[in-house]
Amino acid sequence: MTGRVEHGIRLGGSVFPETRVKDALKRFDWVYIGSEFCENLLDASVCAEAAGYQELGKKVCLLTPLLTERGVESLSAVFKGLKKLHRAGRLAADRLEITVNDFGALALAAREKLPFTLNAGRQFSLNAFVRQAHGIAVLNSLSLAFLAKRGISRYEFSSTGTRPVANYVSDDSPFVREKFSLTLYYPYLPLTTTRTCMVGMPYIGPEDSMRGIECRQECRACAFTVDHPWIKEKLAVRGNTVFLEFPEKFYSTAEELRELRIDRLVYCPFP
Amino acid sequence: MKIVSCFVDPAEIRALAKAGADELYCGVAQLPSFGPQESLPDMKALGDAVRSAHAEGLKISLAVNSVTLNFDPRSEASMVELLGEADGLGVDYFIVANPAMFTLFSRLKRLRAGLHLSSLQPCFNSLTADFFIRLGIKRIILPNQLSPYEAKKLFALCRRKKIETEMFDYRFFGCSYLNGRCHMHRPEYYSATRKYKGGSMCHPDMGACGMPAPGVINLSPAWKPRLGGIIKRFSERFGCGTTPRIANAASFFDFFAGGLGYLKYGIRQDPSAQKFKKVREMRLMLDLAEELRACLPPAEARRRFIEKMSGWREPKL
Numbered sequence: 002m003t004g005r006v007e008h009g010i011r012l013g014g015s016v017f018p019e020t021r022v023k024d025a026l027k028r029f030d031w032v033y034i035g036s037e038f039c040e041n042l043l044d045a046s047v048c049a050e051a052a053g054y055q056e057l058g059k060k061v062c063l064l065t066p067l068l069t070e071r072g073v074e075s076l077s078a079v080f081k082g083l084k085k086l087h088r089a090g091r092l093a094a095d096r097l098e099i100t101v102n103d104f105g106a107l108a109l110a111a112r113e114k115l116p117f118t119l120n121a122g123r124q125f126s127l128n129a130f131v132r133q134a135h136g137i138a139v140l141n142s143l144s145l146a147f148l149a150k151r152g153i154s155r156y157e158f159s160s161t162g163t164r165p166v167a168n169y170v171s172d173d174s175p176f177v178r179e180k181f182s183l184t185l186y187y188p189y190l191p192l193t194t195t196r197t198c199m200v201g202m203p204y205i206g207p208e209d210s211m212r213g214i215e216c217r218q219e220c221r222a223c224a225f226t227v228d229h230p231w232i233k234e235k236l237a238v239r240g241n242t243v244f245l246e247f248p249e250k251f252y253s254t255a256e257e258l259r260e261l262r263i264d265r266l267v268y269c270p271f272p
Numbered sequence: 273m274k275i276v277s278c279f280v281d282p283a284e285i286r287a288l289a290k291a292g293a294d295e296l297y298c299g300v301a302q303l304p305s306f307g308p309q310e311s312l313p314d315m316k317a318l319g320d321a322v323r324s325a326h327a328e329g330l331k332i333s334l335a336v337n338s339v340t341l342n343f344d345p346r347s348e349a350s351m352v353e354l355l356g357e358a359d360g361l362g363v364d365y366f367i368v369a370n371p372a373m374f375t376l377f378s379r380l381k382r383l384r385a386g387l388h389l390s391s392l393q394p395c396f397n398s399l400t401a402d403f404f405i406r407l408g409i410k411r412i413i414l415p416n417q418l419s420p421y422e423a424k425k426l427f428a429l430c431r432r433k434k435i436e437t438e439m440f441d442y443r444f445f446g447c448s449y450l451n452g453r454c455h456m457h458r459p460e461y462y463s464a465t466r467k468y469k470g471g472s473m474c475h476p477d478m479g480a481c482g483m484p485a486p487g488v489i490n491l492s493p494a495w496k497p498r499l500g501g502i503i504k505r506f507s508e509r510f511g512c513g514t515t516p517r518i519a520n521a522a523s524f525f526d527f528f529a530g531g532l533g534y535l536k537y538g539i540r541q542d543p544s545a546q547k548f549k550k551v552r553e554m555r556l557m558l559d560l561a562e563e564l565r566a567c568l569p570p571a572e573a574r575r576r577f578i579e580k581m582s583g584w585r586e587p588k589l
Contacts, residue, residue: 067394067396067450068396068397068399068400069396069397069418069422070397070398070422070424070425070426071422072396072397073397073398073399103394103396103397103400104393104395104399104400104403104404105396105397105398105399105400105403106399107403108399108400108402108403109399112399124453127339127340127453128339128370128371129371131340131342133460134458134460134461135460138342140340140341140342140343140370140372141341141342141343141344141345141348141370141372142344142345142348143348143371143372143375143376144341144370144371144372146375147371147372147374147375148371161461175344175345175346176344190461192454192455192456192461193449193450193453193454193455193456193474194449194450194453194454195417195448195449195450195515196417196448196450196518197417197448197515197516197517197518198515199505199506199509199510199515200502200505200506200509201502202515202516203516204516205516205517205518205520206520207520207521207522207578207581207582208521208522208575208578208582209520209522210419210420210421210520210522210523210525210526211419211421211518211523212419212421212422213419213421213422219495219498219502221492221495222491222492222495222498222499222502223488223489223490223491223492223495223499223502224488224489224490225486225487225488225489225503225506225510226486226487226488226489227483227484227486227487227510228484229473229476229483230465230478230482230483230484231464231465231466231473231476232462232463232464232465232473233462233463233464233465234462234463237489238486238506238510241515243456245461245462270490271489271490272489
């Protein structure tokens with residue numbers, strides 16, 4: 002197993018000084034933009050952002066979250082915007098990928114006949130894989146085939162700081178011939194997520210039947226670290242999602258990663 | 273609206289029917305479901321349960337809704353066989369989550385039972401609903417983090433396509449974290465300093481002061497003046513493990529008025545007596561909603577229902 006491991010940086014959802022973006026772009030092949038965990042952060046401005054990064058010579062991956070009807074509407078506008086830019090020659094299809102975390106996003110991409118590659122996001126990959134602290138395992142061949150039929154062959158996970166044991170590597174594995182590749186995010190692993198945000202959602206009284214998640218995007222203010230008294234590790238929280246940080250590097254060469262079918266690493270400067 | 277209740281022992285069936293259950297569901301050890309430890313031990317027990325349920329006039333669902341549906345290609349044929357066996361025993365519906373299930377069911381020569389989409393495969397929009405309806409789903413078990421307003425389009429689709437809808441009773445189920453996608457309960461990712469007392473990792477129940485002051489990273493200067501309020505809200509919510517709950521008396525009434533078909537209770541590990549009590553409470557709540565709707569204008573019925581249910585407390589055994 003030879004070849005280069007690509008490197009990406011996730012910029013969506015956090016404040017990143019422009020000077021550091023310029024510096025980062027020199028070192029990374031891919032820029033990850035969009036919103037992975039909350040539909041309220043998704044808007045059509047990502048289309049121009051994607052085109053802008055491509056103009057700078059970067060490949061772009063657009064992250065999309067779990068969707069309600071409001072999110073479907075936002076994502077529909079985004080997809081239409083991307084198609085328009087593609088038709089205008091401002092967006093190359095072979096340098097844009099879209100990561101989905103909802104079957105609705107997958108259906109919408111099919112309906113819009115998007116010319117871009119689709120990936121299974123960190124919350125969606127569990128339909129075909131199980132990610133454990135020390136392992137990555139294909140669940141079954143049928144789920145992989147189900148998603149491959151719908152255009153997905155790349156799955157996204159988080160690093161846990163240790164070399165994972167994989168059930169698809171050895172020659173006698175029943176999954177060794179399955180075709181897929183993996184993206185590994187580091188150093189934050191999303192532990193859980195909620196729709197009702199920890200920082201930006203008003204209280205709901207018993208008489209309130211809410212219309213949707215109303216917020217002022219307070220998650221853009223900052224992320225938090227928490228010394229939870231019950232566990233040794235520090236938790237990190239941004240908006241509606243709780244993360245654990247695993248900064249340890251578990252490999253020394255690209256070949257070690259490629260053996261595990263990990264051919265792309267994505268650095269997240271912040272949770 | 274009808275009531276669907278879990279059970280783990282066929283001996284519970286008659287009492288659940290008496291308490292007001294219209295349908296039942298369970299798991300069986302040979303087929304992977306969420307919460308496998310609370311499943312029937314074998315296919316024989318499943319057959320007995322189906323007969324008992326049908327004798328009471330109740331339909332019965334089998335949960336095969338493990339998201340992490342783990343099997344290698346050599347086991348595919350035996351999985352299909354087991355599903356066929358359960359279908360042959362007279363199970364009325366299968367509750368599914370992992371996409372592989374659709375392929376396995378398609379390999380059966382004949383499938384008599386209907387398919388229900390588990391809340392572990394979260395369906396928050398009409399496109400997702402339509403995706404699964406096209407795969408043969410006849411009922412969607414909705415996640416508790418969906419509001420009636422957000423579900424309007426989804427309900428319209430289900431009405432148009434004659435698809436049933438189901439939701440858990442807000443009083444007995446419903447974490448604020450997304451069901452099926454939460455790893456807070458997986459200590460393999462972290463190391464515990466002590467056994468949890470008075471709560472769990474996702475519901476620490478220690479209050480805003482129980483958690484040390486959070487550290488702030490990546491602060492946007494524009495938000496600095498409002499940081500104090502944000503920290504206060506964050507500490508209260510994270511310390512208690514309770515971000516605002518969407519599912520409440522008001523949302524239930526709106527779902528009820530909007531045509532939700534089934535109300536579910538699913539704490540399989542509850543003792544039998546607790547199960548009977550909870551199903552009775554569900555029946556009382558449905559009777560109240562029906563009665564108010566029948567005799568009052570909609571807005572007044574809603575107000576009175578919320579008033580009454582806001583004072584509801586779970587009866588002790």
